[in-house]
Amino acid sequence: MSxxxxxxxxxxxxxxxxxxxxxxxxxxxxxxxxxxxxxHFVPSNPWVAVGWRKRADIEIDLSDVMRRRGVNxxxxxxxxxxxxxxxxxLNDGTHVNYDYLVIATGPELAFDEIExxxxxxxxxxxxxxDHAAQAYDxxxxxxxxPGPVVIGAAQGAxxxxxxxxxxxxxxxxxxxxxxxxxxxxxxxxxxxxxxHLGLDGVGDTKSVxxxxxxxxxxxxxxxxxVKKVTDNSMSVEEMNExxxxxxxxxxxxxxSMILPSFRGVTALRGIEGxxxxxxxxxxxxxxxxxxxxxxxxxGVCVAIPPVGPTPVPVGxxxxxxxxxxxxxxxxxxxxxxxxxxxxxARATWNAICLADFGDSGVAFVAQPQIPPRNVxxxxxxxxxxxxxxxxxxxxxxxxxxxxxxNFFENFVLRRLNIHKLDES
Numbered sequence: 508m509s510x511x512x513x514x515x516x517x518x519x520x521x522x523x524x525x526x527x528x529x530x531x532x533x534x535x536x537x538x539x540x541x542x543x544x545x546x547h548f549v550p551s552n553p554w555v556a557v558g559w560r561k562r563a564d565i566e567i568d569l570s571d572v573m574r575r576r577g578v579n580x581x582x583x584x585x586x587x588x589x590x591x592x593x594x595x596x597l598n599d600g601t602h603v604n605y606d607y608l609v610i611a612t613g614p615e616l617a618f619d620e621i622e623x624x625x626x627x628x629x630x631x632x633x634x635x636x637d638h639a640a641q642a643y644d645x646x647x648x649x650x651x652x653p654g655p656v657v658i659g660a661a662q663g664a665x666x667x668x669x670x671x672x673x674x675x676x677x678x679x680x681x682x683x684x685x686x687x688x689x690x691x692x693x694x695x696x697x698x699x700x701x702x703h704l705g706l707d708g709v710g711d712t713k714s715v716x717x718x719x720x721x722x723x724x725x726x727x728x729x730x731x732x733v734k735k736v737t738d739n740s741m742s743v744e745e746m747n748e749x750x751x752x753x754x755x756x757x758x759x760x761x762x763s764m765i766l767p768s769f770r771g772v773t774a775l776r777g778i779e780g781x782x783x784x785x786x787x788x789x790x791x792x793x794x795x796x797x798x799x800x801x802x803x804x805x806g807v808c809v810a811i812p813p814v815g816p817t818p819v820p821v822g823x824x825x826x827x828x829x830x831x832x833x834x835x836x837x838x839x840x841x842x843x844x845x846x847x848x849x850x851x852a853r854a855t856w857n858a859i860c861l862a863d864f865g866d867s868g869v870a871f872v873a874q875p876q877i878p879p880r881n882v883x884x885x886x887x888x889x890x891x892x893x894x895x896x897x898x899x900x901x902x903x904x905x906x907x908x909x910x911x912x913n914f915f916e917n918f919v920l921r922r923l924n925i926h927k928l929d930e931s
Contacts, residue, residue, distance in 0.1 A: 665822025679865025
C-alpha cells in the first residue's frame with residue numbers, strides 16, 4: 508500500500524486527482540490538499556470581472572466531488588513540504604505523510620514586488636475569482652465616471668493571454684455600454700513585441716494582436732517595466748532593445764488591471780534541490796524532481812526557462828493543455844513506479860489555446876509549445892468566442908466529476924492530431 512499526495516487543488520491538482528485514480532492499485536490511498544473547499548475555473552475570470560459571469564457560475568464544490576470519488580480532500584492548506592521526511596506540514600499544525608508527492612500548487616502572486624500593485628493596493632487582478640469579483644465592483648464604479656484605463660502585465664510575468672483577453676473584453680463591454688468613446692486605453696507589457704505571449708509568438712500573433720489593438724484604438728507600450736503605482740497614476744519605464752532606459756511614461760488611470768509576476772509558494776521556497784531561486788520546482792523529462800525522485804510537479808509551479816533573452820524579463824506560460832499533458836505523464840509514471848517499473852512517460856507540452864476578445868477571438872496551436880515547433884498556427888474569428896464558451900461548459904462538467912460531452916478531446920484534439928503523452 509502506498510500514499511500518493513497531491514499538493515494543490517487548482518486546475519493541475521484536480522485533474523491530477525482524477526487521472527491518478529485510474530493508476531492506483533486497490534490498496535493505495537490518494538490525498539488532495541487544497542486551501543479551500545471550492546474550485547473556480549480561472550479562464551472565466553475575465554468574464555467575471557465585467558459581469559458576464561457570476562462567481563457561482565464558474566465554481567465547483569470539490570469537497571463533494573472528491574468524496575464521491577473516494578479521494579481524501581484536505582482544505583487546511585500546506586505550511587511546508589519536508590522532502591527528507593516525506594511529509595507535508597499543514598497550516599493547522601498536523602502533517603500528511605507520502606510515498607509519492609505531486610506538487611501542483613500553482614504560483615504565489617508577487618504583487619509586493621512593485622509598490623502600489625495589486626487588489627490590496629491600486630490595481631485590479633483576474634488571477635483569482637476573489638480578485639475578479641472585486642475587479643467587477645471597481646468596474647461598475649468606474650463606469651459611473653469613466654476615464655483612462657491601463658491594462659497589461661508586470662515585468663517577469665509569464666501569463667499574458669488573460670491580459671490581452673481582458674483588454675479586448677473590456678473594450679467590448681465599454682462599447683456595449685456606449686461609453687467607449689470616453690475611455691483612453693493603454694496596454695503595458697514587458698514583452699518585446701505585441702503578441703509575443705512569452706512564447707516568441709505563435710503563428711502570426713504579432714500581426715493579429717497589433718491589428719486588433721489598432722482597430723480598437725488601444726495604445727501599447729512594450730519592453731515596459733512598471734516602477735510604481737499610486738491611486739491614479741502608474742510610472743512605466745520603456746526600455747531599449749539593449750535593456751537600457753528609453754523613456755519614462757506617467758500614465759494616469761481611473762481603472763487598471765495588471766497581471767503580476769509569479770513565484771513559488773512559501774511552502775516550497777528555499778528548499779535546496781527541490782526548487783530554483785524563484786521557488787519553482789525543478790523537474791526532468793518525466794516531471795520528476797532529480798533530487799527527490801518520489802516528488803513530481805505539474806502546472807505553473809514547474810520551472811521552465813524563458814524561450815530566449817528579452818530586454819525586460821519575460822517568463823514562459825504554462826497553458827491549459829500543456830498542464831494536462833504534464834498531468835497525464837505524471838499519472839502514468841507514478842502508476843508504473845507503484846508496480847515496480849521505471850518512469851518513462853513524457854509530456855508532449857503541445858498547446859492549443861482559445862483567447863476570447865469578447866465578440867471574436869484568436870486560437871493558436873503550438874506543437875510543441877516551446878519553439879522550434881513542428882506546428883505553428885494561429886487564426887482569428889468570431890468562432891473562437893463561441894468555442895471558448897463551449898469549452899467552459901465542457902470543462903466545468905469535467906471538473907465536476909463528469910465526462911462532459913467529450914467534444915473537445917474527441918473532436919478538436921484528435922482532428923488537430925495533438926497528443927498529451929509521449930512514451931517513445
